[in-house]
Amino acid sequence: MEGLGRIFQKNDESGDIYGLCLYGAYFPISHQKFVDNVILFGLPTWIEVKRMGRILHFFMQASVTVVNTNKSKEKYLQLPANGSSG
Numbered sequence: 730m731e732g733l734g735r736i737f738q739k740n741d742e743s744g745d746i747y748g749l750c751l752y753g754a755y756f757p758i759s760h761q762k763f764v765d766n767v768i769l770f771g772l773p774t775w776i777e778v779k780r781m782g783r784i785l786h787f788f789m790q791a792s793v794t795v796v797n798t799n800k801s802k803e804k805y806l807q808l809p810a811n812g813s814s815g
């Protein structure tokens with residue numbers, strides 16, 4: 730999981746993903762790790778969702794792991810219903 734954190738941090742720093750910037754915080758949060766679990770945070774855009782999906786796909790291929798879909802949930806808040814990039 731440490732490798733996944735580094736990949737997200739690199740993408741944060743390069744501006745490929747934006748994460749969320751909480752009120753009063755100076756740095757955006759794109760992910761939070763809890764032992765062997767990860768919560769992802771991002772802008773409410775399909776572009777951000779797709780970029781985070783690519784990061785997860787890359788990590789799964791590189792580490793030969795898979796996302797446990799039995800305990801995974803997706804919550805997309807305020808995304809356009811038509812799948813536009815906005």
